[in-house]
Amino acid sequence: MKSLKSRLLVASFAAVGLSSLALADEVVVYSARNEQLIKPLFDAYTKQTGVKVKFVTDKEGPLMERLKAEAANTPADMLITVDAGNLWQAANQGLLQPVNSATLNANIPAHLRDPKNLWFGLSVRARTIFYNNQKIKPADLSSYEDLANAKWKGKLCLRTSKKVYNQSLVAMMIEEHGEAKTEQVVKGWVTNLATDVFSDDTKMLEAIAAGQCDVGIANTYYYARLMNKSPDLPVSVFWANQNAKGVHVNVSGAGIVRHAKNPAGAQKLLEWLSSEKAQNLFTDLDLEYPANPSVKPDPKLVAWGPFKQNLINVNKAGELQADAVRLMDRAGYK
Numbered sequence: 001m002k003s004l005k006s007r008l009l010v011a012s013f014a015a016v017g018l019s020s021l022a023l024a025d026e027v028v029v030y031s032a033r034n035e036q037l038i039k040p041l042f043d044a045y046t047k048q049t050g051v052k053v054k055f056v057t058d059k060e061g062p063l064m065e066r067l068k069a070e071a072a073n074t075p076a077d078m079l080i081t082v083d084a085g086n087l088w089q090a091a092n093q094g095l096l097q098p099v100n101s102a103t104l105n106a107n108i109p110a111h112l113r114d115p116k117n118l119w120f121g122l123s124v125r126a127r128t129i130f131y132n133n134q135k136i137k138p139a140d141l142s143s144y145e146d147l148a149n150a151k152w153k154g155k156l157c158l159r160t161s162k163k164v165y166n167q168s169l170v171a172m173m174i175e176e177h178g179e180a181k182t183e184q185v186v187k188g189w190v191t192n193l194a195t196d197v198f199s200d201d202t203k204m205l206e207a208i209a210a211g212q213c214d215v216g217i218a219n220t221y222y223y224a225r226l227m228n229k230s231p232d233l234p235v236s237v238f239w240a241n242q243n244a245k246g247v248h249v250n251v252s253g254a255g256i257v258r259h260a261k262n263p264a265g266a267q268k269l270l271e272w273l274s275s276e277k278a279q280n281l282f283t284d285l286d287l288e289y290p291a292n293p294s295v296k297p298d299p300k301l302v303a304w305g306p307f308k309q310n311l312i313n314v315n316k317a318g319e320l321q322a323d324a325v326r327l328m329d330r331a332g333y334k
């Protein structure tokens with residue numbers, strides 16, 4: 001018969017075993033993406049693997065503040081957010097840890113992930129030119145830079161420079177052209193504005209449809225949603241800069257939290273999110289493009305035709321964000 005002491009020892013080993021099992025079977029995600037965009041994914045992951053995914057959704061600012069405040073006590077294993085500018089901020093504040101994964105390196109192209117592997121793009125958001133197809137021919141269009149040309153005076157609509165999407169676009173232009181040329185372009189845009197800047201991409205696309213302006217710049221998923229609702233609007237997509245570096249792309253993506261309790265589980269989830277099955281779910285829910293190039297986009301997106309992406313690493317959108325904000329301010333872009 002075993003002594004009480006050894007029985008207690010066995011019991012405590014069992015308890016340790018159970019608690020580590022519970023941890024291994026659960027991943028905690030802080031997400032700046034809405035519940036409706038992530039829950040179907042996590043449900044599919046749980047169904048496939050048995051691993052539970054708990055999540056908290058909020059805007060990226062509060063989530064990052066929370067990670068900082070919780071530090072080593074955070075329950076979070078993974079952070080999901082949109083825009084490389086935001087992912088860069090999280091990495092720059094020391095909130096993420098590097099992930100060395102052959103799967104992620106194979107599934108996600110180099111320009112869509114952090115050079116130090118602190119975060120990985122999971123969907124591609126193309127920010128390109130839209131035009132009123134009753135007023136403009138595609139042959140009239142060429143590049144973001146061309147929208148600064150005097151021929152567009154009083155014909156351009158833009159979303160506010162306060163939105164990170166435009167900060168990222170201008171940051172990538174600084175990387176490509178330098179500050180002086182980029183400032184000239186942004187000043188030209190401001191001179192060409194048909195009306196005050198818009199608070200969101202959808203309102204700007206509606207202004208193009210209404211003939212308030214002829215051209216503008218927006219993310220394609222806003223266009224897809226708008227056309228789902230009102231298929232007769234006279235607005236078309238134009239793939240910008242195809243004779244130059246390509247369309248400005250950005251990402252939604254994820255990284256593993258520096259103080260993750262279950263980094264191995266988080267890595268498995270992140271790898272799964274880059275897989276074909278998850279990429280289809282992830283991108284179809286918000287009509288974005290898959291980051292994994294072997295995955296086909298939603299048929300609605302395929303219908304717009306293929307396009308060349310700008311291959312400059314989207315990390316630059318973060319690195320040069322503060323410079324972009326200052327430049328847009330100097331150029332009078334509100």
Ligand code: FE
Binds near residue numbers: 219
């Ligand atoms: Fe958006």
